[in-house]
Amino acid sequence: MSEMQQDAAVTNPVVPGFHPDPSVCRVGDDYYLVCSSFEYFPGIPVFHSRDLVNWTQIGNALDRPAQLRLTADTRSSGGIYAPTLRHHDGRFWLIVTNVTEGAGNMLFTATDPAGPWSDPVRLPEVKGIDPDLAWDEDGTCWCTVAGGSQVRIDPYTGETFGPPHKVWAGTPGAQAPEAPHLYRIGEYWYLLIAEGGTERGHAVSIARGRTPTGPFEPCPTNPVLTHRGTHRPIQNTGHADLVQGPDGSWWMVLLGVRPRGGTPGWHVLGRETFLAPVTWVDGWPVVGEVTPELPAPAWPLVPGPAEAPRDDFDLSELRPQWISVRDRPEEHCTTKERAGWLTLRARGASLDEPDVVFVGRRQQHLTCQVRACVDPAEGRGGLAVRLDEEHHYEVEASDGEVRVLARVGTLRTVVGSRSVPAGPVVLGVGISGTPPRDSRTGPDTVTLGIEEPDGTFTVLGTLDGRYLSTEVAGGFTGRVIGLYAAAGTVHFDWFDYEPLGL
Numbered sequence: 001m002s003e004m005q006q007d008a009a010v011t012n013p014v015v016p017g018f019h020p021d022p023s024v025c026r027v028g029d030d031y032y033l034v035c036s037s038f039e040y041f042p043g044i045p046v047f048h049s050r051d052l053v054n055w056t057q058i059g060n061a062l063d064r065p066a067q068l069r070l071t072a073d074t075r076s077s078g079g080i081y082a083p084t085l086r087h088h089d090g091r092f093w094l095i096v097t098n099v100t101e102g103a104g105n106m107l108f109t110a111t112d113p114a115g116p117w118s119d120p121v122r123l124p125e126v127k128g129i130d131p132d133l134a135w136d137e138d139g140t141c142w143c144t145v146a147g148g149s150q151v152r153i154d155p156y157t158g159e160t161f162g163p164p165h166k167v168w169a170g171t172p173g174a175q176a177p178e179a180p181h182l183y184r185i186g187e188y189w190y191l192l193i194a195e196g197g198t199e200r201g202h203a204v205s206i207a208r209g210r211t212p213t214g215p216f217e218p219c220p221t222n223p224v225l226t227h228r229g230t231h232r233p234i235q236n237t238g239h240a241d242l243v244q245g246p247d248g249s250w251w252m253v254l255l256g257v258r259p260r261g262g263t264p265g266w267h268v269l270g271r272e273t274f275l276a277p278v279t280w281v282d283g284w285p286v287v288g289e290v291t292p293e294l295p296a297p298a299w300p301l302v303p304g305p306a307e308a309p310r311d312d313f314d315l316s317e318l319r320p321q322w323i324s325v326r327d328r329p330e331e332h333c334t335t336k337e338r339a340g341w342l343t344l345r346a347r348g349a350s351l352d353e354p355d356v357v358f359v360g361r362r363q364q365h366l367t368c369q370v371r372a373c374v375d376p377a378e379g380r381g382g383l384a385v386r387l388d389e390e391h392h393y394e395v396e397a398s399d400g401e402v403r404v405l406a407r408v409g410t411l412r413t414v415v416g417s418r419s420v421p422a423g424p425v426v427l428g429v430g431i432s433g434t435p436p437r438d439s440r441t442g443p444d445t446v447t448l449g450i451e452e453p454d455g456t457f458t459v460l461g462t463l464d465g466r467y468l469s470t471e472v473a474g475g476f477t478g479r480v481i482g483l484y485a486a487a488g489t490v491h492f493d494w495f496d497y498e499p500l501g502l
């Protein structure tokens with residue numbers, strides 16, 4: 001490793017933006033990681049890394065309706081909750097809960113984690129969220145869910161054997177024991193869980209036993225990780241998964257948030273994936289503070305391919321970073337109708353409704369600039385910063401006019417507007433993050449407007465970003481910035497996402 005690399009610090013989060021509930025597995029020199037995706041389609045982003053630090057999205061595990069049924073009744077932050085990713089018996093296994101009514105727990109397999117993944121094996125007898133998979137030495141497969149319920153299953157058929165039994169359910173009196181992961185490490189079986197709820201009280205605890213079904217002895221120093229009660233820049237740390245590094249050292253991926261602005265601080269990027277080193281003392285894991293920067297690990301870093309700021313929509317399929325709300329039928333979203341353009345055909349729904357025609361990507365930086373070239377000749381649509389149906393800011397073009405609109409809860413307003421000549425127009429959103437612990441303001445400022453033919457930017461609205469934060473809107477997701485059609489047909493020539501700061 002070069003001298004430069006030796007001193008290079010690793011920046012947390014390692015997977016920024018709304019990528020919560022990470023689960024990681026190692027196969028030889030390769031690492032794979034998945035996250036929850038809730039009401040978005042396709043679902044469950046899949047990432048690859050060679051160093052646990054640099055992650056590249058290689059696909060989405062659930063990319064067809066047969067795998068992922070999200071209906072208009074799937075509420076925002078419903079749908080796909082926490083997955084577990086494992087590798088066993090020569091294939092990848094993914095187990096996850098779709099909380100949409102009538103869906104439940106299901107298992108998917110793949111030989112290539114980039115896909116295709118199988119159709120679901122349903123697990124109707126497995127009740128509960130955050131399902132985990134672990135195999136005993138004799139090949140017995142144990143499924144453990146939030147709250148400490150465990151049952152033996154056949155992962156090929158979904159059959160369960162016998163009623164579930166209780167295993168360690170966390171610290172007495174602690175809220176919400178969730179995110180169980182069972183590991184065989186050395187002479188023990190370890191059961192890692194989250195507890196305290198996914199807000200500021202979040203924590204990671206662990207117990208160990210001699211068999212995968214326990215009994216389990218809690219770690220005397222539980223919780224082994226929490227940031228509750230601190231003023232650390234990263235909060236809500238919890239929902240972790242353990243993995244060994246290339247040199248045999250141990251690491252933890254986990255979710256956390258980066259609140260900005262005054263007290264209590266608002267986080268706008270959702271719960272992100274962080275990395276933390278783990279050491280072992282007396283057979284128990286010790287996890288230090290999860291910090292914005294980590295010393296470079298003791299192996300070479302392998303950066304992934306740089307992501308180009310511009311998507312020209314030149315491919316027949318959208319890149320895996322693009323997600324839609326609940327579904328993305330080809331008749332409403334295609335790059336095959338006008339070569340080099342994305343065509344969105346509205347279905348009578350605006351951003352206020354669950355079946356809006358929307359294609360976006362997660363906001364992954366506290367400060368960034370987004371621009372898009374839109375041709376509204378046949379309809380009305382534009383560029384939006386979305387948290388959910390009740391919390392979004394957008395700059396919208398129709399033939400001859402551009403408006404900036406905002407929805408926060410029951411409040412809807414037109415913030416600004418102006419007439420524009422017929423033809424394509426460049427819409428823009430500038431997001432500038434507030435410096436850490438700046439108590440005067442919210443987390444950021446969102447500026448919306450249009451780019452003039454001479455390249456200058458005309459602001460049509462400047463809005464406080466706190467109203468597009470989880471502390472205001474609630475929920476489990478984070479901001480998604482994207483393109484939508486509210487009426488008729490709208491064509492988009494290109495989309496630029498430029499990070500301008502962490």
Ligand code: 6LW
Binds near residue numbers: 194
């Ligand atoms: C996830 C569970 C949780 O399944 O929230 O608050 C759910 N904890 O672990 C969605 O992230």
